[in-house]
Amino acid sequence: MKPGRPGEGSVTAPAINISGLRLRFDSGKTLFDSLDLAIEAGLTTCILGPSGCGKSTLLRLISGSADFTVQGSISFLPESSNKVAWMGQDDLLLPWMSLIDNVMLGARLRGEITDTVRRKAQKLIARARLAGHEDDLPGALSGGMRQRCALLRTLMEDRPALLMDEPFSALDALTRVKLQNLSAEMTRGTTTLLVTHDVMEALRLAHRIVILGGTPVRMITSLQLTSPPPRQPDNPETSEHYGPLLQLLLQEDQR
Amino acid sequence: MTSLRLLILAGGLLGGWQILVLITGIPPFILPGPLPVAGAIVEHWQVLLKHLNTTLIEIIIGLLIGSLLGTSCALAMVVSPLLKRWMQPVLVISQAIPVFALAPILVLWLGYGMASKVAMAVLIIFFPVAASFYQGMRRTSPDLLDLARIMDARPAATLRHIIIPSALPGFASGLRVATAVAPIGAIVGEWVGSSGGLGFYMLHANARMQVDVMFAALTLLAATSLMLYFSIDYLLDRIIYWETKQGIAP
Numbered sequence: 298m299k300p301g302r303p304g305e306g307s308v309t310a311p312a313i314n315i316s317g318l319r320l321r322f323d324s325g326k327t328l329f330d331s332l333d334l335a336i337e338a339g340l341t342t343c344i345l346g347p348s349g350c351g352k353s354t355l356l357r358l359i360s361g362s363a364d365f366t367v368q369g370s371i372s373f374l375p376e377s378s379n380k381v382a383w384m385g386q387d388d389l390l391l392p393w394m395s396l397i398d399n400v401m402l403g404a405r406l407r408g409e410i411t412d413t414v415r416r417k418a419q420k421l422i423a424r425a426r427l428a429g430h431e432d433d434l435p436g437a438l439s440g441g442m443r444q445r446c447a448l449l450r451t452l453m454e455d456r457p458a459l460l461m462d463e464p465f466s467a468l469d470a471l472t473r474v475k476l477q478n479l480s481a482e483m484t485r486g487t488t489t490l491l492v493t494h495d496v497m498e499a500l501r502l503a504h505r506i507v508i509l510g511g512t513p514v515r516m517i518t519s520l521q522l523t524s525p526p527p528r529q530p531d532n533p534e535t536s537e538h539y540g541p542l543l544q545l546l547l548q549e550d551q552r
Numbered sequence: 553m554t555s556l557r558l559l560i561l562a563g564g565l566l567g568g569w570q571i572l573v574l575i576t577g578i579p580p581f582i583l584p585g586p587l588p589v590a591g592a593i594v595e596h597w598q599v600l601l602k603h604l605n606t607t608l609i610e611i612i613i614g615l616l617i618g619s620l621l622g623t624s625c626a627l628a629m630v631v632s633p634l635l636k637r638w639m640q641p642v643l644v645i646s647q648a649i650p651v652f653a654l655a656p657i658l659v660l661w662l663g664y665g666m667a668s669k670v671a672m673a674v675l676i677i678f679f680p681v682a683a684s685f686y687q688g689m690r691r692t693s694p695d696l697l698d699l700a701r702i703m704d705a706r707p708a709a710t711l712r713h714i715i716i717p718s719a720l721p722g723f724a725s726g727l728r729v730a731t732a733v734a735p736i737g738a739i740v741g742e743w744v745g746s747s748g749g750l751g752f753y754m755l756h757a758n759a760r761m762q763v764d765v766m767f768a769a770l771t772l773l774a775a776t777s778l779m780l781y782f783s784i785d786y787l788l789d790r791i792i793y794w795e796t797k798q799g800i801a802p
Contacts, residue, residue, distance in 0.1 A: 362698040383702045389695055392794040393717045405713060406705030434794055454703065 317369035343503035510549035614673020622681025669741035684726025688719025
């Protein structure tokens with residue numbers, strides 16, 4: 298493993314630039330103190346770190362859904378592309394809506410349902426091998442199908458950046474691998490920031506892995522991967538970096 | 553299965569009632585057995601039906617107005633923080649004052665006709681409906697609201713597609729409770745002052761020591777309340793289809 302220096306990476310065209318981010322809670326605990334991070338455009342960046350290191354908080358800060366007052370800046374490049382799509386650990390499907398209505402949720406909430414939107418949703422559903430289930434309620438779908446539906450809902454948004462917070466962690470191993478492959482295929486070319494605690498998932502999906510840790514949380518290291526995702530377990534990069542990354546995470550967790 | 557369970561339950565209650573009368577030897581002017589009560593129902597069927605009709609209309613109108621007011625109040629409190637500040641005390645007061653204590657005043661203000669009984673039913677129904685719907689909306693998953701916000705949702709669309717459906721199961725519980733207690737309002741109103749309805753007829757029978765007729769009216773009232781409850785329950789199961797049905801969206 299050839300780690301880069303903290304704050305460094307072979308970043309060419311950052312889509313999201315986090316600069317000097319400082320977050321201090323009312324309790325006095327400082328989570329981030331001058332955190333710098335550049336998320337490259339069109340690539341998948343995975344954030345790895347021990348539990349409680351602020352991975353999800355960082356994602357929520359980027360999405361603008363966290364009610365914290367922070368110092369520093371989170372900027373989108375270009376500035377007009379400050380719209381993100383979100384996918385979390387819970388699929389957040391609305392149980393009263395059919396699969397296709399869940400996929401088109403964003404358009405429905407903005408009052409933008411058109412035939413074009415419907416056709417696009419049907420195309421995505423077919424690509425995710427969910428055709429024939431358009432009218433099914435989420436309660437009738439398996440965990441994997443629900444998460445595929447959540448992924449499609451995220452992709453339907455056509456946002457410059459995707460924020461994914463441990464989206465596959467609640468799935469069984471086989472379904473997770475299938476979803477990771479689908480996600481890698483469908484998010485290709487989209488700026489994606491994926492938070493995970495699973496080293497193998499990061500190695501399968503990421504173009505770049507960022508390790509967070511320490512108190513206050515900082516970027517410990519970043520790792521640029523060269524082969525295209527999704528990588529199989531026998532991929533040389535996967536086997537080369539799995540052990541050292543896991544070791545690094547264990548060390549961070551014990552601190 | 554539900555019908556069979558109800559049948560067994562009704563049979564058990566009637567059997568227990570008959571056994572109680574036989575064992576204790578309570579005189580019929582205190583507690584008549586189920587057979588004399590059934591006889592009274594058959595004998596006074598026409599009159600009972602007329603009064604039942606009056607009470608049923610009072611309950612149904614009360615349910616409709618009470619539910620409408622309750623849901624409107626809950627919606628107003630969710631939509632406007634200002635209205636919430638003004639309406640929350642009204643909601644609490646509507647429960648703090650015993651509704652039965654208001655019955656004579658309502659009869660005085662609204663007369664001996666149907667209006668005062670409907671008002672009683674409305675007052676009883678209003679709180680469970682408003683409180684359950686409001687709490688249901690307030691408990692909408694913050695993650696869902698965050699998702700809607702990230703999606704640039706219109707506030708009205710979030711209310712319609714996320715907040716209100718999220719609150720429906722809670723609202724349904726409140727409406728079920730309201731349906732079960734609605735007859736109390738109508739009957740108490742009739743006791744205080746009326747010229748019709750099962751409550752009025754019970755007082756009428758009581759004055760003439762027709763205990764079997766009183767029990768006949770009571771039995772009809774219980775059967776009607778049960779029927780009303782199951783009708784609302786059936787309707788709510790159809791509206792909140794995702795709670796009971798795991799299949800295709802309607």
